[in-house]
Amino acid sequence: MTVLTLTDVSKSYRRTQVLRPISFELRPGELVALTGPSGSGKSTLLMIAGGWETPDTGSVTPGSLLPDVPLARMPWQHLGFVPQSIGLFDQLTVADNLALAARTGGNADLAKLLETLDLAKFADRLPTEISRGEQQRAAVGRALATAPTLVLADEPTSHQDRTHAEVVLARLRTAADEGAAVLVASHDPLLAAHTDRTISLTGAGH
Ligand SMILES: Nc1ncnc2c1ncn2[C@@H]1O[C@H](COP(=O)(O)OP(=O)(O)OP(=O)(O)O)[C@@H](O)[C@H]1O
Numbered sequence: 294m295t296v297l298t299l300t301d302v303s304k305s306y307r308r309t310q311v312l313r314p315i316s317f318e319l320r321p322g323e324l325v326a327l328t329g330p331s332g333s334g335k336s337t338l339l340m341i342a343g344g345w346e347t348p349d350t351g352s353v354t355p356g357s358l359l360p361d362v363p364l365a366r367m368p369w370q371h372l373g374f375v376p377q378s379i380g381l382f383d384q385l386t387v388a389d390n391l392a393l394a395a396r397t398g399g400n401a402d403l404a405k406l407l408e409t410l411d412l413a414k415f416a417d418r419l420p421t422e423i424s425r426g427e428q429q430r431a432a433v434g435r436a437l438a439t440a441p442t443l444v445l446a447d448e449p450t451s452h453q454d455r456t457h458a459e460v461v462l463a464r465l466r467t468a469a470d471e472g473a474a475v476l477v478a479s480h481d482p483l484l485a486a487h488t489d490r491t492i493s494l495t496g497a498g499h
Pocket residue numbers: 306307311329330331332333334335336337338
């Protein structure tokens with residue numbers, strides 16, 4: 294069983310190859326680290342894996358655990374994304390950011406999710422009224438609010454202290470243990486303790 298299969302995916306920007314052909318599968322229940330130096334193509338690969346960026350070569354194929362539709366038309370409930378830019382709705386409270394995502398489907402316990410991410414006390418605040426790290430944890434919560442089958446997280450601990458980095462990574466590990474395929478791009482050395490395997494991009498088109 295697979296969640297996603299990437300086959301010979303590559304990408305260039307302005308004739309510079311940022312991603313050399315790479316192939317891998319994401320399976321349910323695994324947390325996979327995506328590592329590599331700055332500029333090695335981690336974010337690009339996550340965007341391709343989510344269907345938001347088109348590869349120059351190769352293919353990205355949803356597996357049997359996802360609906361049989363092209364990735365670009367995958368219903369949001371199946372795909373949780375933690376962007377590097379965080380991107381919460383500033384007009385909505387933390388709880389409502391999660392609730393809005395949950396309206397697309399799934400049956401995650403949002404109160405428990407907020408509690409687990411140490412966000413319960415900020416549930417009724419606007420993103421502008423909490424710290425960057427708290428915003429980032431809210432973005433993790435939003436990504437998990439539908440209990441998606443595929444989770445893509447771009448540097449989800451970049452604004453966390455060590456304790457909260459562990460909170461975030463443990464919650465992503467739980468998502469995998471509950472059956473999701475979780476791909477985490479990160480430089481965080483704490484990640485290794487939570488992963489099943491690592492995909493390394495070595496830079497310069499890797
Ligand atoms: N839209 C774009 N146009 C041109 N070049 C781009 C574009 N997006 C990314 N790049 C370049 O592609 C390379 C890979 O970028 P990417 O953001 O995927 O790297 P990364 O491994 O995620 O880096 P970091 O760890 O710093 O976040 C970089 O050299 C970047 O400058």
